[in-house]
Amino acid sequence: xxxxxxxxxxxxxxxxxxxxxxxxxxxxxxxxxxxxxxxxxxxxxxxxxxxxxxxxxxxxxxxxxxxxxxxxxxxxxxxxxxxxxxxxxxxxxxxxxxxxxxxxxxxxxxxxxxxxxxxxxxxxxxxxxxxxxxxxxxxxxxxxxxxxxxxxxxxxxxxxxxxxxxxxxxxxx
Numbered sequence: 730x731x732x733x734x735x736x737x738x739x740x741x742x743x744x745x746x747x748x749x750x751x752x753x754x755x756x757x758x759x760x761x762x763x764x765x766x767x768x769x770x771x772x773x774x775x776x777x778x779x780x781x782x783x784x785x786x787x788x789x790x791x792x793x794x795x796x797x798x799x800x801x802x803x804x805x806x807x808x809x810x811x812x813x814x815x816x817x818x819x820x821x822x823x824x825x826x827x828x829x830x831x832x833x834x835x836x837x838x839x840x841x842x843x844x845x846x847x848x849x850x851x852x853x854x855x856x857x858x859x860x861x862x863x864x865x866x867x868x869x870x871x872x873x874x875x876x877x878x879x880x881x882x883x884x885x886x887x888x889x890x891x892x893x894x895x896x897x898x899x900x901x902x
Contacts, residue, residue: 757872759785764889766861773825774861776869782882786890788875789883791866794859798850806877807870813845820864820871828864832856858897 759767759777765786769775777785795807802813809815820828833851838844850856856863869875894900 757868757874765884765887766890767865774865774868776865776874778869778874782880784869784875784880784883785865786884786886787862787865788869789880790859790886791862791864791869792875792880794856794862795866798853798856799863807867808877813847816867817870820867825864828867829860832860832863854898858894 757769757775759775760770761768762777767775767777767785767787774787776788778788795803796805799816800806802810803816804810804813807815807817807820809818823831831847833849835849836845836847838846866875
């Protein structure tokens with residue numbers, strides 16, 4: 730059910746054209762927090778990294794999810810490979826809505842030299858349930874706010890996050 734909601738929400742955001750870009754010239758500063766999830770002034774999910782190196786839960790989870798599901802094609806830490814582009818660079822020009830749409834529905838880029846296909850992950854709960862986590866982590870990478878290492882310190886997972894995760898994954902209590 731949540732997967733369908735995410736697909737519809739992504740399509741709406743792209744169609745509405747009201748999504749801010751998460752690029753290096755944009756302002757990814759967290760201005761609002763809801764249950765451990767941070768948002769920028771445009772309402773897009775963003776990262777928060779404390780002076781002591783403690784990252785928010787979404788950045789930490791995004792790191793883990795990226796290295797579980799995405800790095801095989803997109804390279805370590807979003808740096809790209811000969812097979813797929815560097816997501817660290819893609820998020821400099823890709824909106825939040827475009828990110829959701831691409832991850833959920835996939836993308837095909839064909840030229841005379843090559844054909845790149847991003848498969849759709851909207852029906853894979855190991856990706857679809859964690860799209861915001863992936864976005865936040867890659868946004869931190871795109872803005873040079875986080876390096877190539879696993880976050881050593883992170884905020885605690887909130888109950889709201891756990892409840893949403895259980896609902897999306899279909900976990901019964």
